Amino acid sequence: MVVPGRQDKEEKIFYPPEDLQTNAHVPNFNSYLALYKRSIEEPEEFWRDVAQEFYWTEPPSGPVLQFNFDVTKGNINMKFMAGAKTNVCYNVLDRNVLDRDLGEKVAYYWEGNSPGHHQTITYTDLLKQVCRCANGLKQMGVQKGDRVAIYLPMIPELVVTMLACARIGAVHSTVFAGFSSDSLAERIVDAQCSVLVTADGVYRGEKLINLKQISDKALENCQEKGPLTVQKCVVVKHHGFKTGGTNERQRLQTPWNTQRDVWWHNMVDSESEHCDPEWLDAEDPLFILYTSGSTGKPKGVLHTVAGYLLYTYLTFRYVFDHHHDDVYWCTADIGWITGHSYIAYGPLANGATSVLFEGIPVYPHVCRYWEIIEKYGVSKFYTAPTAIRLLMKHGREPLQKYDLSSLRVLGTVGEPISPEAWLWYHDAVGQGRCPVVDTFWQTETGGHVLTPLPAATPLKPGSATLPFFGVEPCILNENGEELQGEAEGYLVFQKPWPGIMRGIYGNQERFENTYFKKFPGFYVTGDGCRRDKDGYYWITGRIDDMLNVSGHLLSTAEVEGALADHEAVAEAAVVGRPHALKGECLYCFVTLKDSREFTNVLVGELKSRVREKIGPIATPDFIQNAPSLPKTRSGKIMRRVLRQIARNDEDLGDLSTLADPKVVDVLFSQRCEAAA
Ligand code: PRX
Numbered sequence: 001m002v003v004p005g006r007q008d009k010e011e012k013i014f015y016p017p018e019d020l021q022t023n024a025h026v027p028n029f030n031s032y033l034a035l036y037k038r039s040i041e042e043p044e045e046f047w048r049d050v051a052q053e054f055y056w057t058e059p060p061s062g063p064v065l066q067f068n069f070d071v072t073k074g075n076i077n078m079k080f081m082a083g084a085k086t087n088v089c090y091n092v093l094d095r096n097v098l099d100r101d102l103g104e105k106v107a108y109y110w111e112g113n114s115p116g117h118h119q120t121i122t123y124t125d126l127l128k129q130v131c132r133c134a135n136g137l138k139q140m141g142v143q144k145g146d147r148v149a150i151y152l153p154m155i156p157e158l159v160v161t162m163l164a165c166a167r168i169g170a171v172h173s174t175v176f177a178g179f180s181s182d183s184l185a186e187r188i189v190d191a192q193c194s195v196l197v198t199a200d201g202v203y204r205g206e207k208l209i210n211l212k213q214i215s216d217k218a219l220e221n222c223q224e225k226g227p228l229t230v231q232k233c234v235v236v237k238h239h240g241f242k243t244g245g246t247n248e249r250q251r252l253q254t255p256w257n258t259q260r261d262v263w264w265h266n267m268v269d270s271e272s273e274h275c276d277p278e279w280l281d282a283e284d285p286l287f288i289l290y291t292s293g294s295t296g297k298p299k300g301v302l303h304t305v306a307g308y309l310l311y312t313y314l315t316f317r318y319v320f321d322h323h324h325d326d327v328y329w330c331t332a333d334i335g336w337i338t339g340h341s342y343i344a345y346g347p348l349a350n351g352a353t354s355v356l357f358e359g360i361p362v363y364p365h366v367c368r369y370w371e372i373i374e375k376y377g378v379s380k381f382y383t384a385p386t387a388i389r390l391l392m393k394h395g396r397e398p399l400q401k402y403d404l405s406s407l408r409v410l411g412t413v414g415e416p417i418s419p420e421a422w423l424w425y426h427d428a429v430g431q432g433r434c435p436v437v438d439t440f441w442q443t444e445t446g447g448h449v450l451t452p453l454p455a456a457t458p459l460k461p462g463s464a465t466l467p468f469f470g471v472e473p474c475i476l477n478e479n480g481e482e483l484q485g486e487a488e489g490y491l492v493f494q495k496p497w498p499g500i501m502r503g504i505y506g507n508q509e510r511f512e513n514t515y516f517k518k519f520p521g522f523y524v525t526g527d528g529c530r531r532d533k534d535g536y537y538w539i540t541g542r543i544d545d546m547l548n549v550s551g552h553l554l555s556t557a558e559v560e561g562a563l564a565d566h567e568a569v570a571e572a573a574v575v576g577r578p579h580a581l582k583g584e585c586l587y588c589f590v591t592l593k594d595s596r597e598f599t600n601v602l603v604g605e606l607k608s609r610v611r612e613k614i615g616p617i618a619t620p621d622f623i624q625n626a627p628s629l630p631k632t633r634s635g636k637i638m639r640r641v642l643r644q645i646a647r648n649d650e651d652l653g654d655l656s657t658l659a660d661p662k663v664v665d666v667l668f669s670q671r672c673e674a675a676a
Contacts, residue, residue, distance in 0.1 A: 024455030039469035058085035080307035089167035133164035144169030176335025185221035282306030296557035300505030311499025316346030382411035414551025422461035440464035446499025491529035562613035
């Protein structure tokens, strides 16, 4: 790694602003290099120092990191500070209240879907609410190791439930509240959850979503798959309770099963504000979070106690250069890993003040983000390229109406950001004075792995720049050979860092096959990557059958499965097509059964089938009739050709392996020009 030269004319480089450097935790490039070197050469000492920030009933004394990444040498495993004992909830709440005098500090400014609905929650408030919830869950019989499914919108009860689980050693499995009942059911069954925590309903923009009805449908669906593991369904009265009565609002039917359903307020109101934490082993499970898998079925990514705590703490502190007076806002939903690591655990571990936002960027107007930044004086702002593209469409005028002078650091995550969007973010939102940290990471990595540090790393628009402490990226070619210097290939890692996943819940074989089989000795991210002459990393996108729609990973196999589930469909193939706002959208080819006709009604049915099976984020933009699909002689669908048809790219190259090349002309002639 070298400092990119100022004289380099080919690319624009942005150097850290001096005022940020004065006070920063990592104030310049040399300090980054020195700390990075230490984290790689003396990992034991490096992480032991970080561990000192936390409270342990059994401090780490054995080896810090133990692992095997080589499938040919036995089971894949990784352990961090195994044998030490602590509790994540205690460290992110009690420690802040008791030892750091942060009890009165605001943990969250909750901002509802509608402006005017808001709430302020201090660390002391949060601790009390968490203890009540933890006691309530215990009363229901939830014990250490039990799984609790959470299907909640972005309300404080979501963080409260997660932390309550962490306090008593239960394992939370949060499911994004935009997923369908089928998706929720699949996740509940896979993790065998004993409790489901949900809400009556929520407004997303102007749309009312009946979460309880979806939850009930999911539980029915679970029952069809076997004995129902869920004993209790806890329901937050959110729709009519905190947000001001239902009189002027659409009525919401809340179906009720008196045997099973419990109102949240009835569960917590009579409980004590004190609850002893369960002291857990560093390697005990903390949570499961599902992410799309290329074979269709979602994978329950498992994270454990100590490694995740230390890693989210440290990345948050350094990547956002967190200071006591900051107001931080991450716009992600907690149902995704970004929310787990950088709305819940990382910020709380640092005693930070965050905004917790329930709504969407354009409701009730396109200035909502800017209004919130001004309202709370947000200094560190973290969002996704898809939101940036959406807001960019509305130009700079909406920004000029608000005072954004509190902003210091901007962050992005979820998909590659184009230099154009990066520059708009930097110039229009950050007014040219805020570094943009482009953070590359995954559900599996637990926290940032490639990222700039705002006061230390010179920035190149579109590059996630350099590795975080303790992370050693490698680039491999197709033969698994490690490439040095300037290179492009598979992004892999040879060693773990504390926050990396520990497995796929209940499926070691799939874990090893998915991430470790292709190149023995390496964790394979599934992303392509280029390293430039300065050692900077540029993510080029997924190189497996995954699509990234608005920053959300979707598996083509899962969408194909949902389409093929329709009785008219004989076969389906799904590819990505570039999309101005979503980054990528779904372009589907369907082959119908002989007697069936391709009609607009059918297209509508297919779209709703995908919505029902997966959720609105997976709704296809294009559905094309495909009398047959381009296949090799051995029957494999040539996705490359389908991608080119979807993009209207006629430069098809070598088609000699196709069994019937005429298929391609037919598909080109029937391409969808406009979205369905
Ligand atoms: O393809 C990469 C893309 O998102 C994938 C991980 O998705 P998920 O597990 O849902 O987590 C998203 C939030 C961490 C990666 O494999 N990705 C994420 N961040 C970036 C990115 N691609 C390019 N640049 C990024 N900064």
